[in-house]
Structure formats: structure tokens, C-alpha cells
Amino acid sequence: xxxxxxxxxxxxxxxxxxxxxxxxxxxxxxxxxxxxxxxxxxxxxxxxxxxxxxxxxxxxxxxxxxxxxxxxxxxxxxxxxxxxxxxxxxxxxxxxxxxxxxxxxxxxxxxxxxxxxxxxxxxxxxxxxxxxxxxxxxxxxxxxxxxxxxxxxxxxxxxxxxxxxxxxxxxxxxxxxxxxxxxxxxxxxxxxxxxxxxxxxxxxxxxxxxxxxxxxxxxxxxx
Amino acid sequence: xxxxxxxxxxxxxxxxxxxxxxxxxxxxxxxxxxxxxxxxxxxxxxxxxxxxxxxxxxxxxxxxxxxxxxxxxxxxxxxxxxxxxxxxxxxxxxxxxxxxxxxxxxxxxxxxxxxxxxxxxxxxxxxxxxxxxxxxxxxxxxxxxxxxxxxxxxxxxxxxxxxxxxxxxxxxxxxxxxxxxxxxxxxxxxxxxxxxxxxxxxxxxxxxxxxxxxxxxxxxxxxxxxxxxxxxxxxxxxxxxxxxxxxxxxxxxxxxxxxxxxxxxxxxxxxxxxxxxxxxxxxxxxxxx
Numbered sequence: 458x459x460x461x462x463x464x465x466x467x468x469x470x471x472x473x474x475x476x477x478x479x480x481x482x483x484x485x486x487x488x489x490x491x492x493x494x495x496x497x498x499x500x501x502x503x504x505x506x507x508x509x510x511x512x513x514x515x516x517x518x519x520x521x522x523x524x525x526x527x528x529x530x531x532x533x534x535x536x537x538x539x540x541x542x543x544x545x546x547x548x549x550x551x552x553x554x555x556x557x558x559x560x561x562x563x564x565x566x567x568x569x570x571x572x573x574x575x576x577x578x579x580x581x582x583x584x585x586x587x588x589x590x591x592x593x594x595x596x597x598x599x600x601x602x603x604x605x606x607x608x609x610x611x612x613x614x615x616x617x618x619x620x621x622x623x624x625x626x627x628x629x630x631x632x633x634x635x636x637x638x639x640x641x642x643x644x645x646x647x648x649x650x651x652x653x654x655x656x657x658x659x660x661x662x663x664x665x666x667x668x669x670x671x672x673x674x675x676x677x678x679x680x
Numbered sequence: 681x682x683x684x685x686x687x688x689x690x691x692x693x694x695x696x697x698x699x700x701x702x703x704x705x706x707x708x709x710x711x712x713x714x715x716x717x718x719x720x721x722x723x724x725x726x727x728x729x730x731x732x733x734x735x736x737x738x739x740x741x742x743x744x745x746x747x748x749x750x751x752x753x754x755x756x757x758x759x760x761x762x763x764x765x766x767x768x769x770x771x772x773x774x775x776x777x778x779x780x781x782x783x784x785x786x787x788x789x790x791x792x793x794x795x796x797x798x799x800x801x802x803x804x805x806x807x808x809x810x811x812x813x814x815x816x817x818x819x820x821x822x823x824x825x826x827x828x829x830x831x832x833x834x835x836x837x838x839x840x841x842x843x844x845x846x847x848x849x850x851x852x853x854x855x856x857x858x859x860x861x862x863x864x865x866x867x868x869x870x871x872x873x874x875x876x877x878x879x880x881x882x883x884x885x886x887x888x889x890x891x892x893x894x895x896x897x898x899x900x901x902x903x904x905x906x907x908x909x910x911x912x913x914x915x916x917x918x919x920x921x922x923x924x925x926x927x928x929x930x931x932x933x934x935x936x937x938x939x940x941x942x943x944x945x946x947x948x949x950x951x952x953x954x955x956x957x958x959x960x961x962x963x964x965x966x967x968x969x
Contacts, residue, residue: 481721546745577812606856
């Protein structure tokens with residue numbers, strides 16, 4: 458039955474070539490840990506994506522309870538943590554996942570670097586990967602403020618002071634991110650918008666580029 | 681558009697769409713055509729990758745359940761004694777910008793030269809390291825620069841964390857999320873509801889016309905931190921303190937200080953301290969009208 462459904466759709470939209478491009482490809486021996494155990498280093502990219510999916514899903518559930526204003530933000534997180542069924546698990550996954558995604562991405566970057574996989578013809582994919590890295594750090598920085606406890610508040614204050622010390626542009630960057638001159642109500646809503654709309658949007662676009670290029674060029678060959 | 685197909689036409693479309701009609705069924709490539717022991721991504725390899733993913737997921741969930749995500753006290757912009765702490769993956773940068781040649785007059789060097797430049801060179805690595813060689817031991821410059829940066833980042837992170845721990849120890853500060861957990865545990869043990877910071881009901885003041893409060897404590901500036909009505913401010917509320925500490929413990933805190941609280945043994949006489957402690961010990965929820 459599924460085959461008939463597939464064929465029915467395929468006849469109208471001709472999806473087989475698309476499907477071939479996305480999923481139907483061979484995995485070479487030198488990246489397959491089943492054949493060479495040391496090839497586990499090639500798993501880090503996939504695991505980064507896996508954790509990223511966890512982050513997106515847990516984050517979607519967190520926004521059901523989170524309120525981005527300075528009076529209620531803390532109490533909505535507290536409520537989520539202690540009153541909502543499985544709230545502590547979902548918030549825990551988002552909290553620890555943020556660290557884990559950095560770890561996995563870091564290991565993936567090191568693998569690509571030390572196997573020289575960024576070399577021609579894959580330069581653009583490396584650059585896109587580094588942009589993903591920066592977006593992830595941005596997500597970590599903006600997400601850290603959202604619980605609005607003292608740790609969040611003062612870390613953001615220090616971070617924005619560092620941004621403010623960039624010559625010429627620093628003050629403008631700082632004011633833009635602050636949404637004014639102090640870390641306050643505007644900063645929180647701004648960071649919330651950046652954390653849940655701007656950066657994830659950029660992240661998905663960059664990931665699409667990253668995956669398009671890896672499928673187009675194939676994984677780098679054995680050393 | 682014509683809806684009838686000419687049997688001799690070379691390209692046949694589905695209806696009037698731009699999709700070409702074809703009759704070949706979906707036959708995957710024969711993987712034996714590729715060199716080495718390659719295998720299909722779906723489903724063979726993806727299944728193995730999923731098994732690795734599951735192992736990671738289980739470890740991850742164990743961590744999540746064992747260590748709840750921390751939450752301290754609500755942000756207070758007037759709190760001047762809080763020790764700022766970025767998330768761990770920013771610590772190296774935080775520490776780097778504390779050194780004499782990366783801060784103050786040299787901040788531009790620190791921010792642009794020692795932080796911005798390495799990041800930009802990492803971004804542009806493929807255009808800086810253009811050789812054909814891929815093995816890391818045949819690329820001594822690129823590899824040693826990377827290893828050096830890794831060692832530096834590890835060291836800076838460690839130093840930063842070490843400093844933080846030292847600062848906590850010297851100032852006798854417990855990180856707020858831990859302090860809060862302990863408080864909650866204590867309250868639950870006593871059968872009270874879990875306290876939510878800033879939402880506690882502060883009991884009314886007992887014997888508010890006592891000269892101990894209207895004179896001695898005003899002169900000692902207690903209210904500048906604990907609030908004019910002892911409702912709390914930079915320091916905890918003192919209304920209801922009698923439920924938490926007894927008279928002796930209160931006297932000890934006033935005499936020797938605790939955490940951010942200074943010692944008052946030089947400003948108040950022993951009798952005054954005892955008076956204040958006795959009055960504060962009366963501040964209980966049940967005594968309040």
C-alpha cells in the first residue's frame with residue numbers, strides 16, 4: 458500500500474530524484490566504525506545534529522511556559538522546573554544539551570581540522586561550519602540570560618561589556634544588544650527574540666547549506 | 681495544452697505538468713559497484729548511527745536526571761557582591777581578557793588581536809592552509825597552531841574556574857543555585873511548602889515600638905541593608921528571623937558577621953547586641969498579629 462502511495466505521489470511530483478539526492482547514497486568503508494573502530498571520530502557531526510534536534514524540540518516545549526519579561530521570566534522558569542510534569546527533564550535536556558552540542562561540535566571541528574577535510578574543494582563547507590559554530594555560541598550566550606537569575610544577569614552584563622570594548626563599533630553593538638543603555642526589560646525580550654527566532658532561522662539556513670554541500674561533494678576520502 | 685499524447689513524442693509529461701512521465705521503477709544503485717566495503721546509508725548505516733545516538737542519548741538522560749538544571753535567585757541589578765560567571769565554554773575568553781596586556785589600556789589588543797584574530801583565521805583556515813597535504817603530521821604549522829590554541833584554551837578555562845572557586849572560598853559564598861536547593865530541602869523537611877524566592881510571605885513585625893528597633897538598630901544602620909521595615913533588600917528580611925535562628929545564633933551573626941554581613945562587635949556593645957538579638961528572636965510568624 459505504501460508503495461502504491463509512493464508511486465502515486467512520485468508520478469505527480471517525480472520525487473525519486475530528490476529522495477535519491479537526500480538519502481540514497483553509499484557510506485564508504487573508511488568512515489564506517491563497523492569496519493574500522495577509529496572511524497568513530499566521523500560520528501561527531503551526526504551527533505551534533507542529533508543534539509541540535511533535541512535542542513529544537515525541547516526549546517519548543519519550553520516556550521509553552523516561558524514568559525520573556527523581567528517580572529515573570531524567573532517565576533515561569535521556576536514553575537516549569539518544579540510544578541510542570543516532566544518540566545525539570547525538558548529544561549534539563551535544554552540546559553545540558555546546550556553544553557553537549559558545543560562539545561560535539563568542537564570534536565567535529567577538530568576531526569575535520571586534523572583530517573585536513575577542509576581543504577579544496579571543501580573550503581566553503583568549512584566556512585559555513587564555522588558560521589554554525591558562531592551561531593551556536595550566540596545561542597548559548599542569549600539563552601543564558603533567559604532564566605533571569607543573578608547568574609544570568611551578571612554574565613550577560615560582563616559579556617556585553619566585552620562587546621562594548623570593541624574599538625569604534627563597540628558602543629553601538631552594546632547598545633543594540635542591550636536595547637538601551639542598561640541590561641533590563643528590553644535586553645530580555647531582545648535576547649529572547651534572537652534566541653528563538655533570529656539565530657535558529659540562521660542556524661537552519663546554514664545547516665541546509667552544510668548538508669547540501671556534503672551531499673554534493675561527498676565525504677572526504679581516506680587519508 | 682494538448683492532453684493527448686503522441687505515441688511518437690520523445691518526452692512525455694504527466695498531464696499538463698512539467699513532470700516527465702517515466703516507467704522505470706525505483707531501483708537503488710548496486711553498491712558492489714563502489715570500491716571498498718561501502719554500504720547503503722538508508723537503512724543499513726543509519727541504523728548503526730542510530731545505535732550510537734541511543735547510547736549517547738541514554739548517557740545524556742542519566743545526566744539530566746542526576747543533575748537538575750540550576751536556577752539561583754531572581755536577578756537583582758543592585759546586588760553588588762555577586763561574582764559573575766559566564767557559561768563554561770566562554771570561560772577561556774573571560775579569563776584571557778583579565779590579563780594586563782589584554783585589558784585596560786590594551787583591551788583592543790586583547791579583544792581584536794588575541795580573540796578576534798584567531799577566530800577569523802579559524803574561519804578562513806582553508807584559505808590560509810592551502811597545501812594539498814591532508815595528514816596532520818605533514819602539516820606542522822597548522823597542526824601546531826591548533827594544538828597550541830587547544831592547550832591555551834584548556835589552561836585558561838582551568839585557571840578561570842580555579843579563580844572562581846577561590847573567590848567563592850575566600851568570600852565564603854555558596855553558589856546561589858546550591859544555596860536555594862538547600863533552603864528548599866530544609867523547608868520540605870520541616871513540612872513547609874517549597875519557598876519561591878521573592879514570593880515568600882514575610883510575617884508582620886512583633887513589638888515594633890520597642891526602642892531596640894526604633895533606636896539601637898536604626899543607629900547601627902541595620903535598615904540600610906535589611907530594609908526600613910526589615911522586609912529585606914540587599915540583605916534578607918529579618919521579620920520572621922526567629923523561626924530560622926535562636927537568640928544565641930542571632931547574637932553570634934551580629935557579633936562576627938556572616939557572608940556579606942559585616943561584624944558589629946566594634947560598633948555595638950555586648951549588651952546592645954544581646955538586646956537586639958533578644959528582640960530579633962521574638963520575630964516569629966506565630967507571634968505576629
